[in-house]
Amino acid sequence: MxxxxxxxxxxxxxxxxxxxxxxxxxxxxxxxxxxxxxxxxxxxxxxxxxxxxxxxxxxxxxxxxxxxxxxxxxxxxxxxxxxxxxxxxxxxxxxxxxxxxxxxxxxxxxxxxxxxxxxxxxxxxxxxxxxxxxxxxxxxxxxxxxxxxxxxxxxxxxxxxxxxxxxGTMPRFGEADLVWSKIMIPRQRMIVWLACQNRLLTKERLTRLNIQVDDQTCCLCDAAVIETQSHLFADCQWISGIRNTLSTWLGIPILCQGVHDTIRWIKRRRWKQFQKEIVTTIWGALIYYTWQARNWKIFKEENVNKEFVTVQIQKEVRERLGMLNCSKRARRCQVLIQRLCN
Structure with missing residues (x-):
């Protein structure tokens, strides 16, 4: 930089x-x-x-x-x-x-x-x-x-x-350790953090900021509904297909909820910390590429292939796990890591 x-x-x-x-x-x-x-x-x-x-x-x-x-x-x-x-x-x-x-x-x-x-x-x-x-x-x-x-x-x-x-007195952000995990790619951490704050500039938020938006509907699906953060990352058909494929690959169903609610759900699981970070990393990558696909569709008029996104997320997760595979925390999750890296 x-x-x-x-x-x-x-x-x-x-x-x-x-x-x-x-x-x-x-x-x-x-x-x-x-x-x-x-x-x-x-x-x-x-x-x-x-x-x-x-x-x-x-x-x-x-x-x-x-x-x-x-x-x-x-x-x-x-x-x-x-x-x-x-x-x-x-x-x-x-x-x-x-x-x-x-x-x-x-x-x-x-x-x-x-x-x-x-x-x-x-x-x-x-x-x-x-x-x-x-x-x-x-x-x-x-x-x-x-x-x-x-x-x-x-x-x-x-x-x-x-x-x-x-x-002064500040509220706690209990999921900070997952959002800022070393496994997740830095640029993806930032998007996930913004999404947790509900601060991404969706069409619905732009309208609330009195910024003119000609078409408020979601550009990634045919549902003809207003593009909200909740729709993009929970209800949109575009993200649903990729989420199901990644859930099968992971062996754990990724909750179909909003960004922060899903991370809260991961935080409450009785999993090892490293496993929580892996699942959050996959969820964070999906959030990032969904937001990227939305922006490319609006500003570049390009359609992002969902299969490409799936393969890219899997590739990135494998590379990140390979870098951390020798750590003590990783050795406690070898079964999951071997599943993802094979």
Missing amino acids: DCQQLVNKITSRIHDVYAKHLSYAGRLQIIMASVLKEIDKKCREFLWGAFEEKRKIALVAWDKICMPKKNGGINIKGCSKWNIASVGKLLWQVASKKDILWVKWVNGIYLKSEENIWEHIPPGDCSWYWKKLNSLKTQMVDWYQGDRYKLTPTGAYSVSRSYETML
């Missing part, structure tokens, strides 16, 4: 505006909010394939994207919050009175007789970075009990724990 264009935009923005005006401490630890927002914006646009000359719909909110995978996100770090969590280590060093030269200097110049950093009011003539650090205290005070950092058992500062605390 070529990210150089994105990196160049971010780098030039930082160099042009701030390089000559920040101290070493400022350059290392504190980045102005305007730059951080711009970086987040560029990353958001890059993720969804938007460019200056071409706008695209953000399928999922950025705050959701920045959640951990176990909470339904994809674990991209939001620059603004991550920067605050990183800067928080400086505050921790001051609160803990670490034996560091700059902390001694701060205590000698700014705090002096004040024992509590939380009650300290920075003087008007203090440095910019000291004012900035103090302005962030209100977001960090709950991380401490007195002067002790309480988010880790040892009291040692953790940027990751501070960042997760800033994200």
